[in-house]
Amino acid sequence: MNKRMKINKLLYLDEAVDEVVVKGWVRTRRSAKGFSFIEVNDGSCLKNIQIIADNSQDNYDDICRLTTGSAVAVSGSVVESPGKGQKWEINAKNIEIISIAPEDYLLQKKRHSDEFLRTIAHLRPRTNKYGAAFRIRSELSYAIHKFFRDRGFRYIHTPILTGSDCEGAGELFQVTTLDMENMPRINGKTDYSADFFGKEAGLTVSGQLSAEMFALALGDVYTFGPTFRAENSNTSRHVAEFWMVEPEMAFCDLDDDMDVAEEMLKYLAGIVQKNCAEDIELFAKFIDKELKDTIQNTLSSDFERISYEEAINILEKSKKKFEYEIKYGKDLQTEHERYLTEEYFKKPVTVYNYPKDIKPFYMRLNDDNMTVAAMDILVPRIGEIIGGSQREERFDVLEARMKEMDMPLKDYWWYLDSRRYGSVPHSGFGLGFERLLMFLTGISNIRDVIPFPRTPKNIEF
């Protein structure tokens, strides 16, 4: 009979238990007279369980050689701990040493820098901080599906391989099966008709256009999957491969869109507060002292909603010296966004109705013919966490706009078809999942909230 108990269950027992089995990894070991304290972590939660191994064990000499990182299976009884610092501990009857971590094991029982841990990304989930981060990541993933499912959304798997380039969101990673050392050529140019798909292909930069097609069939849909940008961005907020949540809703205007986005962020903040309290505590204590306020503030305050024009006015009146000038028609810079959300409103801010010239082709043109029904949600520390819009549903207007932007209409025949047949007002947005994690954990570098980050010149692991 397998009595294995995960530590997150064991620590919350109401009464002592005679026989349990715990399996996990040694975090630290201390010897006392006649026995040894072993702290074991099994990844189920932040906390370790303290194991007491006395010298009557057959393999006591080996037990005393257990190093940080070694794997053990412990059977014994759960008893109240006479020591301070923990309610329960295990009196071991038997400790099976599954494997020993040799002395060159890099993780020590002390704080390591994030920079160092990034160089051993295969081991870092074994640390407190990264274990907590990735438990929260998992919890939030599930919460996203639950949020949408509870509201009648359907989950759509949009393609990762794409044939359409100008989705208007950054550089594409090219995908090919051609021999790179010997590309077939016609008139000096690569002959993509010989390639796998018979044309140029790449990794998706957004599932939005596909999701729109399904919103116009199933009503409310969302995607949640990997997204790729070949931008040479070297910042703490960019990676080449990241996960994006993209809801798309039929019969939905910009106001509804902003409502859903705000409701979702509040819901997710609430989930983290409720379901990840112990892990959040670690971040609040060591990473970001204001984290709990940030979370509480997010779920309890109404986000500020201002138009782009109002944002410009506020920035102009601020009399603050910005590096980039504030001018109607120019996009908000990071410093402007941060002023609005961190200093002026001190809470999440939704900015809507941007000038059309700084936004992509698919956003719906407003009646002023100057602005489009776009919205960005800005949050403290991160800046833009959500970008969305009402989509242009009017065929003529959309076509004119695409021509204006010199887009190859024939490549978008299917997208335009959706406006030919049964077109309806619809809206959606994209949430950067890693940025959400940064926001809700206080972790300051995006490379530390994704298991194996892909950035320019780095695809190790």
Add this chain to the structure above:
RNA sequence: UCCCCGGUAGCUCAAUGGCAGAGCGGGUGGCUGUUAACCACUAGGUUGGCGGUUCGAGUCCGUCUCGGGGAGCCA
């Protein structure tokens, strides 16, 4: 891609242009219901690479590389 800062022991960091060090971790021994335990001893280095200046370079200069911060692009 641009601007700024950095790379010294496994990790975190010291070292006026003049003998390369500490704490932690590792090893050995001791002590102890301990809590990042404690005490003693011990091993451990091509100072990121290449080139230059100098009697002499971890230190100054050039260049490459890697890492960090900021910016652009964006989620």
